Amino acid sequence: MSSETILSMRGISKHFGGVQALSDVSFDVKEGEIYGIIGPNGSGKTTLINCITGFAKPDKGQVFFRQKEITGWPPHKIAHVGITRTFQIMRPYYSLPAFKNLIIPLWSPRARKLGGWRGGGKHGDRDTVAVDILEEIGFERDSRVPYKLASTLPTGYQKRLELARCISMRPEIIFCDEVFSGLSMSEIAGMTPLIEKLKMEGVTLIMVEHRLRELFRVADRVMALQFGEKIAEGLSGDVIENKQVKEAYLGSEEV
Amino acid sequence: MEGRVPACGWGSAAGGGDASPIRSNRRAGVIVEFLLYGIINSITLSLLSLGFTLVYSISRLPNFAHGALYITSGYIVWLLLNRLGLPYPIAVVIGILATGFIGALIYRFILIRIRGMEISEIIATYAIGLAIIEGLRWGGLRGMTFTLPPFFPGSVILAGVSVDYQRLSIVAIGALTFLGLYLFTHFNKLGLALRGIAQDERAAMMLGIDSDMTAVVSLAIGSGLAAFAAILLLPLGNIVVEAGYSVLIYAIAVCIIGGLGSWGGAIVGAFIIGFAQILTEAFLSSHFQMVVALLAIIVTLLLKPSGLFGKQKELEERV
Amino acid sequence: MRRKERIDRGIKVRTEGIYAISSMREILYLLGPRLLLIVGLILLPFILQLAPYWARVVNIMCVYALVALSFDFLANYVGLVCLGGGFFVGVGGYLSAIFNTYLGIPFYLSIPLATVFGAFLCTLLFLPCLPLRGVYFAIVTLMYPLLLTRIIEAFDILGGTNGISGVDSFPNQYVEHYAIIVVLLLVLFGLRRFVNQDIGLVLRGVKDNDQSVRASGINVTHMKALAVFISAGIGCFGGAYLVHLYMWAGISLFALDFSIIPIAAVVIGGGGTLVGAVVGTFILVPLSEALRNLGTFRIVIYCVALTAFIVLKSEGIMVYLQRKYHQFERWVKV
Numbered sequence: 001m002s003s004e005t006i007l008s009m010r011g012i013s014k015h016f017g018g019v020q021a022l023s024d025v026s027f028d029v030k031e032g033e034i035y036g037i038i039g040p041n042g043s044g045k046t047t048l049i050n051c052i053t054g055f056a057k058p059d060k061g062q063v064f065f066r067q068k069e070i071t072g073w074p075p076h077k078i079a080h081v082g083i084t085r086t087f088q089i090m091r092p093y094y095s096l097p098a099f100k101n102l103i104i105p106l107w108s109p110r111a112r113k114l115g116g117w118r119g120g121g122k123h124g125d126r127d128t129v130a131v132d133i134l135e136e137i138g139f140e141r142d143s144r145v146p147y148k149l150a151s152t153l154p155t156g157y158q159k160r161l162e163l164a165r166c167i168s169m170r171p172e173i174i175f176c177d178e179v180f181s182g183l184s185m186s187e188i189a190g191m192t193p194l195i196e197k198l199k200m201e202g203v204t205l206i207m208v209e210h211r212l213r214e215l216f217r218v219a220d221r222v223m224a225l226q227f228g229e230k231i232a233e234g235l236s237g238d239v240i241e242n243k244q245v246k247e248a249y250l251g252s253e254e255v
Numbered sequence: 256m257e258g259r260v261p262a263c264g265w266g267s268a269a270g271g272g273d274a275s276p277i278r279s280n281r282r283a284g285v286i287v288e289f290l291l292y293g294i295i296n297s298i299t300l301s302l303l304s305l306g307f308t309l310v311y312s313i314s315r316l317p318n319f320a321h322g323a324l325y326i327t328s329g330y331i332v333w334l335l336l337n338r339l340g341l342p343y344p345i346a347v348v349i350g351i352l353a354t355g356f357i358g359a360l361i362y363r364f365i366l367i368r369i370r371g372m373e374i375s376e377i378i379a380t381y382a383i384g385l386a387i388i389e390g391l392r393w394g395g396l397r398g399m400t401f402t403l404p405p406f407f408p409g410s411v412i413l414a415g416v417s418v419d420y421q422r423l424s425i426v427a428i429g430a431l432t433f434l435g436l437y438l439f440t441h442f443n444k445l446g447l448a449l450r451g452i453a454q455d456e457r458a459a460m461m462l463g464i465d466s467d468m469t470a471v472v473s474l475a476i477g478s479g480l481a482a483f484a485a486i487l488l489l490p491l492g493n494i495v496v497e498a499g500y501s502v503l504i505y506a507i508a509v510c511i512i513g514g515l516g517s518w519g520g521a522i523v524g525a526f527i528i529g530f531a532q533i534l535t536e537a538f539l540s541s542h543f544q545m546v547v548a549l550l551a552i553i554v555t556l557l558l559k560p561s562g563l564f565g566k567q568k569e570l571e572e573r574v
Numbered sequence: 575m576r577r578k579e580r581i582d583r584g585i586k587v588r589t590e591g592i593y594a595i596s597s598m599r600e601i602l603y604l605l606g607p608r609l610l611l612i613v614g615l616i617l618l619p620f621i622l623q624l625a626p627y628w629a630r631v632v633n634i635m636c637v638y639a640l641v642a643l644s645f646d647f648l649a650n651y652v653g654l655v656c657l658g659g660g661f662f663v664g665v666g667g668y669l670s671a672i673f674n675t676y677l678g679i680p681f682y683l684s685i686p687l688a689t690v691f692g693a694f695l696c697t698l699l700f701l702p703c704l705p706l707r708g709v710y711f712a713i714v715t716l717m718y719p720l721l722l723t724r725i726i727e728a729f730d731i732l733g734g735t736n737g738i739s740g741v742d743s744f745p746n747q748y749v750e751h752y753a754i755i756v757v758l759l760l761v762l763f764g765l766r767r768f769v770n771q772d773i774g775l776v777l778r779g780v781k782d783n784d785q786s787v788r789a790s791g792i793n794v795t796h797m798k799a800l801a802v803f804i805s806a807g808i809g810c811f812g813g814a815y816l817v818h819l820y821m822w823a824g825i826s827l828f829a830l831d832f833s834i835i836p837i838a839a840v841v842i843g844g845g846g847t848l849v850g851a852v853v854g855t856f857i858l859v860p861l862s863e864a865l866r867n868l869g870t871f872r873i874v875i876y877c878v879a880l881t882a883f884i885v886l887k888s889e890g891i892m893v894y895l896q897r898k899y900h901q902f903e904r905w906v907k908v
Contacts (some may be wrong), residue, residue, distance in 0.1 A: 053789065079791030093782040096775060104779040105790040107772045126772055171792060228762070368885045373708045374655045378837060381657070385834065386877035393871040461705050501762040504720070507713060515709075515749055542728035549721040556714045 006031040006204050007083075007173060012051055012061035013230075014044075021047040021057070022228040034195070034205045036215045036236070045208040046088055048225070049175050050125035052123035053085045054078040065173075066213035069177070080110045086162040086179060088208075092150035097137065099146045101161055104166040114170050130168070137164045137194060156187040157190055163194065173204045178212040188214050216240065224248065264322050289418045289533060293423050297529025298429035299488060301522045304481035304509035305432070312516035313449050313473035315468070317377055318358075318368060320384035321481055324505030327387055328354040328482030329494040332382070333401050358478025359471050366474075367467060389501040399495035403486070425487050432483075433522065440518075449473070481551040501545065508548040512555050514562025523563060527551070575908040580901050605900065611849070612759060619751040628863075631752070633819055636754040637663075637812040637857040642836035642843075642851035643761055644808040646767025651769050653802040654782030655708075657716040660832035662809025663816065664719060664825075666692040669813035671738040671823035681742045682903075685814040688751050692810030705799045721826040727824055739900045754815055758852070761808055766848050768804075777801050793892035835859070836874070838880040844890025853892050 008028040011124045014021045020042045039045050042103035050056035050062050052252060061072045070078055088191045093101050105111055106126045139161050145153070159179050166174045176195075181186050188211070195218055198205060208216040216222070217235040224232040224245045232242040239245055258490075303325070310318045318324075328350050335346035362381060369375040407420035440446035451471050452459040460466050509526055513520025528551055535543040555562060583603075599908040641659045649655045670688035673679045679687065703714045726732055733739075743749040754772050766772045777797055779787045817823045835858060836851070843854025858879075862872045883890065 055785070055788075074793075075785075075788040076791050076793045079789055081676055084791075085789050087786065091783040091786060093779045095782055096779060098717045100775055101779075103772050103775045107776050108791040156698065165786065165790060197862070266875050317713075365881060365885055369888075372582040373886050374649070374712065375659070375888070376840070377880050379657075382834075382838075382877035382884075383839045385830075386874045386881070389877070390872040393869055393874065408724060455625060504717070511713065540728070542724070546721065546724045546728055549717050552717050553721065555701075555715055556706060556710055560706055560710050 004031045005029070006066060007206075008064045009052065010048055010062045010064070012048065012057070012063070014051055014056060014058050018249050020228050022051065023227070024061070025228070025230050026061075027223055027230065027233060028203060029206060032199065032202050032219050033220040034199055034207060036219035036222040037206065037208045037225060038210075038212060038215065038222060038239075038245075043225040043248075044228040045225055046177060047228075048222055049085055049208060050208075051175055052078075053083060053175060056094060078236055079108070079169065079171075082110070082169070083175070083177035084166040084171040084173070086159075086166060086171045086177050088177040088181075089163050090155075090158045092153070092158055092161050093122045094149070095149035096150060097147050098150050098153060098157070098161055099127065099130040102133055102164055102168045103127070105165050106130060108169060133164050133168055134161075136229055137167065138190060139164075155182055156184070157189070159183065159187075160194075167198070171203060173206065174198065176207040176209075177197075178208055178210060178214070182215050192218060212240070218229055258519040260279050267481065274511065284459045289486055289537070291416055291418060292532040293533045294428055296419075296424050296533055297526040299507050300505055300529050301525030302429050302432070302484040302487060303478075304506040304521050305436075305484065306477040308510050308513075308516065308521040309480060310473050311510065311516060312569075314470035315516070316362075316370075317373075317475070318474065318477060319377060319381035319503060321477070322501070322557035323384035323387035324354055324358060324478045325481045325485045325502045326391065326494065326496055326499040327357065328478075329403065329489045330391060330401070332489075333494060334485060336403070337497040345408075345525055347486050350486060350492060351479050354482035355475040355479035358481075360477040362471050362474040362476075363529065366470075370467075370470070373422070375427060384499070384503065388496050392496045396497075402492075403490045403494065405490040417503065421490055428487060436518070437513065446481075448458055474500075490512075504552075505548055508552045510562075511552050512562055514564040517562065517564040520564030577908050579906045580903050581900050595795070596790060601863065605724045615755050615759060616752075618755070619748070628860075629747070630819075631659075631860060631863050633665075633750060633754055633806070634816075635703045635855055636758045637816050638832075638835055638839065638859050639758055639852045639855040640761060640808050640812040642752075642839040642855050643758075643765060643848060644805040645836045646799060646840045646845060646848055646851040647765055647769070647808075648805040649840070652798065653779045654704075654798060654801065655712045656802075657712050657837070658833055659809060659836050660830065661719040662692070662724065662806045663713070663813035663832045664722060664828035665696055665773055665806075666810025667817040667823045667827040668732060668738070668764030668813075669695070669881075670817045671741050672732070674741050674818070675738055678772070681744065681818050684812065684816065688814035689807050689811040691709070692814070693803050693807035696806035696810065697799055700769045700802050700806075701795075701799060704795050704802070713724075717835065720830055723825045723828045731822070735825065737822055737826075737885045741821045741823060743821050745817060747899045756813060757815075762852060768771070769848075774883060830873075834880075835862070835876060838892075841880055842883045842890060843886075844892035844894070847886075847890070847892045850890050850892030854890070857891075883906055 008026075010026050012025045013023050021227060025044075034088060037045050037048065047056060050153075051058040054070075054073050054077070057072050060244045062069055063085060064070070065078075069205075070081070070083075092098075093104065103126050106129060131146055134146045135247060139146045139157065139160065145157065150158070153161065159182075163174075163176070163179065179191065185189065192214070195205060195207075199218075207215060208221065219236050221234065222232075222236050222239045223230060224239055224242065226244070226248045231244040231248065232239045235244075263381055306324075307318055307321045310321075331353050332346050332350035335341045336343065337350055339346075341349070352527035361380075365379060365383065368374065401434040405419070405421040407424055410417055411423070414417075442452050447467065448459075448464060449472075449544050451462075452466070453462060459469075505528070509521050510516075512520070512524030512527055527549055530545050531551070532544050535547050618632050621630055622632060642662060644662065645656060645659050666688050669692045673684035673687055674681060676697065699718070700715075703711060706714060727735055735789045758787065768776065776792060777800075778789065779790075780794055780797050780801075787796050787797070812829055817851065836855070839854030839858050840851045841854070843851030843852070858876065863875070865872050865875065868875075887894070
């Protein structure tokens with residue numbers, strides 16, 4: 001694993017009205033690692049993702065991707081350079097079947113430029129590629145599941161579909177906004193290998209999570225946020241022993 | 256499709272007796288005249304839009320039938336006065352109540368089924384409005400024969416500018432209405448409840464406030480306010496159906512500028528459009544009144560869709 | 575106790591949309607309704623030769639159907655509810671009239687030119703409001719035709735309230751009929767194909783969840799502009815055709831009729847089916863012609879029908895008919 005810094009944040013601040021959602025958050029993510037972001041509700045985790053992926057503009061601070069500043073770029077441009085994200089509130093394209101959901105990222109300029117999906121070819125049949133990706137991520141090809149309307153899928157599959165959407169972009173970084181929340185233990189057990197597999201393929205993952213136990217099992221490094229401020233950063237084991245982190249979670253979350 | 260409406264004669268294509276008073280006395284006190292008619296026009300606009308804003312802010316319903324209700328109430332009062340020969344004050348009260356009732360019926364039987372589907376709401380209310388307006392036109396509401404008498408006939412010279420009492424009373428009553436509404440929503444329990452719903456409907460529902468009931472009430476009050484405005488303003492001109500369209504457009508223009516759902520914003524928006532209209536009328540021609548309103552809508556939506564005082568955008572950013 | 579049971583017909587249940595055809599009967603089952611529409615439309619002018627007045631109504635009906643298609647496409651496949659269909663018609667109409675009368679371009683060039691340039695112009699004018707959503711987009715598009723009417727009136731340009739007269743007519747009746755009928759059929763089947771192409775799916779994605787399309791690295795504004803371009807092109811063609819049919823262009827091209835009737839037709843016919851838009855107009859426009867002497871009361875009829883369908887039967891006629899065609903019902907003992 002190379003340890004080059006792929007993404008770095010410098011002093012990100014953001015406020016909504018009177019609420020300071022983020023204040024002066026800085027951190028670096030190394031290429032190929034799994035970086036966890038934890039924090040109690042309302043600590044600014046999702047806002048942080050929004051600021052990095054272009055869905056919100058930070059008031060102050062800079063975001064660098066491979067030493068190139070991407071602060072304030074529109075979301076589609078940021079996705080184009082290879083930074084994708086899942087959404088906490090999943091909203092698949094309801095009116096399309098599950099596999100057709102992937103046509104949209106596969107059609108994107110980035111996916112078309114990179115091309116070369118197994119079986120797909122540059123101008124290959126996107127439907128085939130879509131079903132391949134879905135199979136990779138745990139949709140049984142021969143069942144009816146990939147062909148069902150996305151709105152009829154259970155939560156576990158919708159989460160996978162979100163991840164599949166990111167993977168179809170052939171990203172360098174994936175932001176996972178609470179992919180574990182709302183899943184049963186067995187669904188999480190099915191999800192973890194996917195994440196490890198992505199890591200093996202060299203994709204950098206940044207995971208925002210409430211489910212600490214599951215996160216610590218996969219994450220290399222973890223950062224803790226509280227009231228929009230970074231209170232701890234380090235190896236999983238160290239962060240959880242941090243006094244401030246314990247205080248932040250005391251009574252609100254089971255650790 | 257809709258007639259040109261002079262600045263101060265909401266409801267008439269021809270402008271009633273004293274069309275375009277701004278030209279009548281050009282030399283003496285142009286400034287006074289400008290200010291005076293600007294204020295009158297602005298208050299008129301905010302009265303027109305008050306019902307629309309109220310409905311939107313409380314129940315998030317864009318009531319595109321607003322203009323139709325405005326003209327309906329005028330027609331009802333005219334019928335009561337001329338066909339049944341009721342005294343004016345009674346006719347006015349019945350007219351306002353009846354219009355409010357129509358608004359409530361529209362919600363209770365039609366809008367309640369499509370609540371929350373924004374586009375259906377727009378199309379349905381717009382269709383209802385069109386049906387009412389065109390129905391009235393077909394039913395014989397044409398020409399210049401339909402007029403309401405002014406409450407206070409006669410006029411007065413104010414600093415060299417002639418103003419009739421009706422217009423002055425509009426300013427006074429309008430200002431009183433705003434004050435009353437402000438007091439109602441800030442110091443009265445029901446008013447505070449309505450304001451709470453306007454801010455967060457779901458939270459209000461969790462506190463046991465029936466959102467359908469409040470929507471009925473809001474539509475009734477909103478329609479009542481449309482009727483109230485109509486009765487104040489229609490005596491300045493004739494009752495013509497075309498006004499239904501222009502009133503709707505002015506109401507939307509005012510609300511969009513101020514920010515949909517913001518009451519204070521609506522009043523500020525009314526003053527902006529009101530003075531802009533008076534200016535264009537003085538320097539260009541009265542043809543541009545509607546152009547001003549339409550341009551105001553489009554420019555506001557393009558530059559700052561949430562309007563001057565809206566909060567929509569900020570919330571949307573939080574994904 | 576009895577209850578009604580609904581069962582899909584064989585071919586539908588076997589294939590779920592991807593049809594595997596195995597017999598002549600099934601081919602007919604699929605092609606039947608399509609052929610009925612195509613052949614019916616093509617024969618319509620011949621049948622109506624007995625009633626010349628109604629033959630003209632067919633042309634106008636097809637124009638409305640085009641505008642309805644453009645509304646349906648934009649609203650139900652891209653999620654942009656454009657209440658100003660009249661704007662497209664007006665822009666296309668005026669452009670064609672300008673090309674034809676001022677520049678002397680013959681009709682077979684001025685209509686296509688007006689279509690393309692009109693689509694460009696409309697897209698350009700709509701560009702700033704593309705980021706708007708829902709109610710805001712609807713309001714702003716409702717205002718566009720009104721604004722243009724007022725500007726033409728106030729500045730007294732393009733013939734002012736009198737309009738531009740002296741536009742060339744079509745050389746004969748057949749050109750007149752088939753120019754619009756062929757285009758209507760092409761647009762209808764073309765759009766149906768388009769929305770299922772990959773690019774069409776992206777547009778549908780924009781409707782379902784534009785944030786997610788954005789996160790997929792696609793510029794949503796570009797996609798919306800493309801959709802508006804297509805939709806405006808369809809509307810502009812309708813307007814350009816109409817100008818040559820009437821030999822006159824005026825502000826009535828921006829009129830409410832072109833905004834409200836197509837919407838009513840789409841709602842009645844069934845939104846999101848495209849065919850529904852055509853079927854809806856084929857019901858509404860002849861009905862309104864038959865009721866011509868009722869004057870403005872016709873608008874009341876549309877509006878009441880429109881509201882009734884939105885409230886009571888929001889799926890529309892076409893979805894209902896499709897279901898009936900693909901399923902049969904029977905009573906079973908419980």
